[in-house]
Amino acid sequence: MDYKPLPCLSDGSYPSGVKEDWLARMDIIKTDLQWFLQLPYHRFWSQIVYQADCMDMINSFLVDAPPFYIVDEFRHDKEIWDIYFEIYKLVFCVLKRLGTHYESENNFMSPELLGDLLYKNYILTIPTLLDMCLLYGRDCQSDVADIISTIFTVQPAYFDDLQATVAFIIKTLKFVEWKFGNSTDAVQHGDVIKLSSVIHRGALDVAQFRDLVIHVLDTAATLSIFLGISQPACEVFHHQLFELRLVKFYENTIPEMYMQLEKLVNKEDTQPLYVDLKHKLDITRVEFLNTFRHILGHCLNCSIEDKPSLSEMERKKRVEDYMSVLTECLSEKVFMRDYHKYFPVDVDLELLSMVSQENGKIDGVTGVQLDSLITEVQDILPHLGEGFIQKCLEYYNYSSESVIHALLESSLASSLADLDQSLPRIPLEAESKLDLLNSAERSNVFDNDEFDIMTRDYVDTTRIHKGKRVGKHKDLASMLNDKTHVTELGEKFKQLGLIDVYEDEYDDTYDHVDISVDEACEPE
Incomplete structure (x- = not known):
């Protein structure tokens, strides 16, 4: 049944x-x-x-x-x-x-x-x-x-059906757009349609308007929940650029639905229905924003959370997809205003910049590649020393363009601005030999101890004292009269049970025996 x-x-x-x-x-x-x-x-x-x-x-x-x-x-x-x-x-x-x-x-x-x-x-x-x-x-x-x-x-065959479902959902959104007079491509070329439906497609009554509102809300809520649950489904929707279709629907049709609501239902005798439909439209907006966030956030999450499992090329493609979709949506003012209110774009961009900086960090460049980068800078600024250019390249992650831009704009970091710009470059072999020579010259018994600043970046300065240290005793008499250590030892031995307290009370156990001390001491 x-x-x-x-x-x-x-x-x-x-x-x-x-x-x-x-x-x-x-x-x-x-x-x-x-x-x-x-x-x-x-x-x-x-x-x-x-x-x-x-x-x-x-x-x-x-x-x-x-x-x-x-x-x-x-x-x-x-x-x-x-x-x-x-x-x-x-x-x-x-x-x-x-x-x-x-x-x-x-x-x-x-x-x-x-x-x-x-x-x-x-x-x-x-x-x-x-x-x-x-x-x-x-x-x-x-x-x-x-x-x-x-x-x-x-x-896995369900993924093929899901692709067909995405195409059908796009078609239903186009139909709703067409019903509100905001779409010219709701019907395909060659489709047979009634002329009366084209002439009166925007003439909606209250019942038809209510049905369309509930249909759009049902679609928005279903997509929001489904895509929030299934990440693989987000990939299928993104592959068909559903989020861009959704943005256009939100920009063109949602405002028109609010206008129709005011025109058809905002009357004295239909106020309960007006409040109910307005509430449903508000829910629809939120659910569409969540749907867009799930699809676009999938690209962002793949770039950040799945970083170890993705290659550099795949991560780059994810970031490019995210930026491409976001750039495409910038012209849609109504949608971007609402989306930025609930999901601030600047927060996502900051996360992406952090990931990009971490991905683009270079451990070091040597040999011919370093020579080539130094030459690129010297072609523009020939008066600079190779050693100075090398220091700048190390600071700017070996980007010759960033170094040239910083020098021309006089925006070098303070650590670089204080260096001699004619600083020569020390070859790698000579630098290693110099380090070895310096280490041999300074060999002594205190090497590698806790105060060796040549091998340690941090030294506990509280343990370093210059000059005569003033103790807690002012003179010899105060030091001899200080018995605090005796009290400390007494407490410690008491806890260990090693203190034998002398009992000086008179022992009268044998007083009833009439024996003198001398007799007691004589041998038998």
Whole structure:
């Protein structure tokens, strides 16, 4: 039995008997789903593959169940909400089981077989995955991400279907643009269309306008959740330049939709509808901005987070893709104003600059290559010494253009400005011999100790004292009278139990015996 939405009147009430009939239907669906989930693994998959109406009920719920932006209407009636939420959970349990190839030691199948069953029998399709994201992506994000990741992994053919889906979504956006009179390419050359639809394409009534608003919101929310969950999907959308198509739609159609809202709905008798549609348009804008961010951020994240796994050429291509898309969008003022407000562009550019500087850092240049760089600078500024030019090249990461620019603009760093510009260059062999000679001349017993500044960059200056150090005792008498060390030792021995305290109390144990001391000392 398929799921059907609960019909209601314009004032939110339900016709007589409709609620009771809907609750009875939901109770039957609930019972069927509970029985379905209790089946053993092999019988569950037999029902899915050989009984098509099993998935019909699941698909009908994914299509017709209220999404997050209108589900609150169900919460006003506890009886309706309770039965709906039960079915909501049971359907998701079925979807999770469909994405699982291993349940136990006795119940499993190979990932390849799972991919073939799902794809070749049309059990899960790209539209089904998109509907699942819209319905469950916010409440069960990690579980939905696992299902989608598993499906794309076990069956790569889904990526081909996703490419066709992207083309279809672009076509639907063009149609909406065309309905608002902002597109001239919504229909292809040679397509047969009604002349009346061209003449009256901009004449919308309130019902048509409401349907278009909900359609655009549904598309924006679905894409935002789906692309936020699946990074491989972002790559597919970026490959077809979907983000540029999205920007043009946002720039041209969203403002027109607000204008139509004011014109058609902003009236005294339709104020509740006006507030509701305006709120939905605001959500649409945010979801489209998130969608663009997910696609463009994929290029940025690949350049930063996946840096070790990417080659220099691949990283460069990612950065170029990011800059190309961003440059293309600069002319779209409405979109860029909103996007920069929620996702500041300067923060992304700063991250990219840091990555570029780190990637472009050169450890060192020697030999013929260094000679060539010095010659490039001397061709423009022949009066400079080779040693000075070498120091400048080391500072500017061996970029001769940067060195020449800094010299001509008199913008050298302070550490370079203080150097002698006629400084000669010391050959590498002579420099190494000089270092060896200096190290031999200064050999002594204090080499490599904690105060050797020739081998250490940091020396603890608090341990260095010049002149006579004044101790804590002013003279010999104060030093002899200082007994603090005795107290310290006493406390330490007391803790160790080594102090034998002398007991000077008189011992009268043998006083009753009448023996003198001398007699006690005589030998027997």
